[in-house]
Amino acid sequence: MICQKCGSENVNVQMVSETKLKKKHHGILYWLCFGWLIELLLWFFLTLPMLIIKIFKPKNYKTKTIHKSMFVCQSCGFNWKA
Numbered sequence: 001m002i003c004q005k006c007g008s009e010n011v012n013v014q015m016v017s018e019t020k021l022k023k024k025h026h027g028i029l030y031w032l033c034f035g036w037l038i039e040l041l042l043w044f045f046l047t048l049p050m051l052i053i054k055i056f057k058p059k060n061y062k063t064k065t066i067h068k069s070m071f072v073c074q075s076c077g078f079n080w081k082a
């Protein structure tokens, strides 16, 4: 690999990991007003089913990890993506 800027061959390759967290959630106001109340009622009436759901339901957020190769020139410091 040759640096695109200065033409030097002294280029390192770095693996860059980006972790993005996507989370579905209600607004703060929703939880302040109704969220705790609904959850409380559900726990009161459906303690056992809720317990089972809490254990077995999939978590409502997804993590996505992207691996990217970054080339970094040791001579001039120029870096670019693969």
Ligand SMILES: [Zn+2]
Binding pocket: 003, 004, 005, 006, 007, 008, 073, 074, 075, 076, 077, 078
């Ligand atoms: Zn360079």
